[in-house]
Amino acid sequence: MAPRERNTKVMNRFDLTTRLVAQLKNEEAVIGGIGNSNFDLWGAGKRPQNFYMLGSMGLASPIALGVALAQPKRRVFALEGDGSLLMQLGSLATIANLAPRNLAIIVWDNAMYQITGKQPTATAGKADLVEMARAAGIAQSAWATDETDFDRLVARTLAKDGPWFIGARIDGQSPARQTPREPVIIKDNFMRGLGIQPPSKG
Amino acid sequence: MWEKTIMPTPETSSPNKTDATWHEAVIRAFKDNDVRIIVYVPDNVLRPLIEAVHADDYFTAFTAAREEEAIGIVSGAAMAGGRGIVLMQTSGFATLANVLASLCVAAQIPALIMVSERGTLGDFQIGQAIVCRTMRPILETLGIEHHTMTRLDEAHFIVDRTIKQAFLTQAPAALILSPLLTAKR
Numbered sequence: 001m002a003p004r005e006r007n008t009k010v011m012n013r014f015d016l017t018t019r020l021v022a023q024l025k026n027e028e029a030v031i032g033g034i035g036n037s038n039f040d041l042w043g044a045g046k047r048p049q050n051f052y053m054l055g056s057m058g059l060a061s062p063i064a065l066g067v068a069l070a071q072p073k074r075r076v077f078a079l080e081g082d083g084s085l086l087m088q089l090g091s092l093a094t095i096a097n098l099a100p101r102n103l104a105i106i107v108w109d110n111a112m113y114q115i116t117g118k119q120p121t122a123t124a125g126k127a128d129l130v131e132m133a134r135a136a137g138i139a140q141s142a143w144a145t146d147e148t149d150f151d152r153l154v155a156r157t158l159a160k161d162g163p164w165f166i167g168a169r170i171d172g173q174s175p176a177r178q179t180p181r182e183p184v185i186i187k188d189n190f191m192r193g194l195g196i197q198p199p200s201k202g
Numbered sequence: 203m204w205e206k207t208i209m210p211t212p213e214t215s216s217p218n219k220t221d222a223t224w225h226e227a228v229i230r231a232f233k234d235n236d237v238r239i240i241v242y243v244p245d246n247v248l249r250p251l252i253e254a255v256h257a258d259d260y261f262t263a264f265t266a267a268r269e270e271e272a273i274g275i276v277s278g279a280a281m282a283g284g285r286g287i288v289l290m291q292t293s294g295f296a297t298l299a300n301v302l303a304s305l306c307v308a309a310q311i312p313a314l315i316m317v318s319e320r321g322t323l324g325d326f327q328i329g330q331a332i333v334c335r336t337m338r339p340i341l342e343t344l345g346i347e348h349h350t351m352t353r354l355d356e357a358h359f360i361v362d363r364t365i366k367q368a369f370l371t372q373a374p375a376a377l378i379l380s381p382l383l384t385a386k387r
Contacts, residue, residue, distance in 0.1 A: 031278070051281065055304020059274035062266070063305075066278025066286070069239060069262065074282075090267020091274075098264060183309035187281060196283040199370055 006169065009146040013108045013170045014040045016150055017079070020106070021045060023154050026075065029067050029194060032179075033060035033080040035115045037108060039175035041079060048193025052179045052186050058087035061105050065095055068103040071194060075102045075158060082109040082123045089132060095163055096137025104157040104164035105133070110172050118172060133165035141165035224357050224383050225251040228316070229258070231361035232287070235369075237314070238262055239279050239286030241272040243294050247318035247384050251289065269294035273301045277311045285369070287314040292321055295376075296333045299340050306374040307344050314368055315376040319350070323381040337378070347375040352382035 017040045024030070029049045032038025037060065038052040053060055064078035085092075085107050095103065111124035123129060133141040144150035144166055157164040179186075191198050221227035228251055232238075240255045240263040242248065255261040266272035269290045276286035295317050306313045321327065321334030341348045347367065349360050361377060368375040 029282070053305070055308060056270075056274065056301045059270065059277075059301060059305065062271045062274030063278035063281075066239075066275040066280070066284070067282040068278075069275070070279040070282035070284025088268070088271055091271045094264070094266050094271065094275075187309040187311060191281050191283075194282050196281070198372060 006143075007145060008143045008167075008169045010169050010171050011144070011147060011150070012173055013037070013110075013168075014043060014173070014175060015147070016108070016144075016168055016170070017041055017044045019147065019151055020077070020079075020154055021047065023151070023158060024049075026158075027193070028075040028077060028158075029064070029071075029190075030077045030079065031060045031064040031067070033057075033078070033084045035081065036175050037079045037081050037084070039178045042179040043175055043177040048189055050193070051190040054179070054181055054183050054186070058084045058091075060084065061088065061091045061095065064103060064105070065091070065098070065100060067194070068100040069098070072100070072102055074194070075104070076100075077157075078103070078105045080105065080107050081114075082107060082111060082129060083113045083121045085129055086122055086127070089136070092133050092136035092138060092165075100163055101161040103162050104154075104166065105138075106166045106168065108168055108170045110170045112172060114172055114174070130165065130167040133167075138163050138165045141167070143167045143169070219358075221354065221358060223250065224351070224354055224379070225254055227354065227357035228361055229254055231358050231365065233260060234362055235285065235365040237285045237287055237365060239276060239284055240264075240289065241266050241275050241286060242289035243267075243269050243272065243291075245289070245291035245318045245320070247291070247320070247379065248289050248316075269297050270301045273298060273306065273313050273315070277305055277313045280312050280369075285314075285365075287316055289316045289318075291318050292334045292337055293330060295340075296336050299344075302340075302344055302346065302374060307346065310372040311374065312368040312372050313374040314365060315374065316379065317376060318379045318384060319381065323385070341376055347373060348378060349376075350378040350380050352380045354383065357383065
């Protein structure tokens with residue numbers, strides 16, 4: 001299958017994650033999807049408002065939607081891979097219909113299941129995730145054409161009403177670090193980061 | 203804020219009131235416990251409950267495309283201090299083993315599930331009957347608290363206490379609506 005023509009630069013997930021986090025000044029929540037999406041979020045620096053998904057592939061956007069509904073004044077980001085989003089495309093339609101103003105989805109698209117051996121995903125062929133998001137009803141959906149454009153799109157999600165969908169083509173570089181597998185600690189830290197005190201365990 | 207929402211005072215709970223229908227008992231228990239986000243994949247048995255939550259401004263009610271997605275939504279809400287529940291039928295529950303194991307049980311997230319039990323007590327659909335057999339073994343294997351509701355006079359008590367325990371112990375929980383409770387007789 002011939003590759004599709006694209007005008008988008010192939011960027012780097014860790015670099016873009018670092019650029020995103022650098023713009024977060026108001027305790028915005030970030031849900032890092034399973035695998036490399038949350039590993040690079042971890043590598044970009046610990047924040048109390050980060051949730052690192054150690055399982056449940058495909059659910060970064062639904063989890064972010066739940067946070068956005070419960071705390072409508074806080075801006076919420078979902079960081080998801082192309083393989084993960086392809087598992088849960090229906091969530092785009094749910095988000096479009098609810099239209100939460102404080103939610104942004106960022107998909108890192110390297111057209112592969114990178115962590116399992118770089119098998120190609122459907123985006124290596126004909127699928128276009130930004131077009132899918134737009135067709136699901138998220139009108140404010142765009143590919144980031146380069147790093148400067150990514151910064152601009154993120155700044156817009158922080159300044160104006162969502163929902164937003166940002167696609168970024170990325171390379172196959174592996175994360176330098178991995179998130180510790182401590183789901184309860186991750187969850188308790190995240191809740192406290194959102195101003196919620198988990199009940200005492202005694 | 204957490205204390206206020208996690209532990210409703212006895213005054214706000216109304217255990218002794220009588221309910222005319224199972225869905226009225228369920229809605230009263232939701233309100234007694236500040237459960238406001240209702241995410242569902244529909245089922246005909248659930249229809250009166252779904253219609254009632256849509257008609258009541260207290261609730262934010264909407265469909266998800268899949269049950270797994272809905273569990274993600276209420277899990278995110280729970281971590282952010284919001285209380286929700288997912289409504290589904292038995293066949294939908296059968297799609298949930300991965301999210302329950304790797305998100306809710308692993309991270310101790312109080313995702314609430316209400317399942318209308320299909321495939322038992324006279325169901326004519328063989329697919330429903332077979333998938334129904336997977337539900338309790340999955341719940342038991344994962345150590346998830348679950349109760350089967352069969353009687354109207356117990357309905358509020360079971361829902362109310364299950365919600366309270368789920369949030370106090372930070373654990374998922376499932377409520378199973380038996381045809382003994384929901385079928386027209």
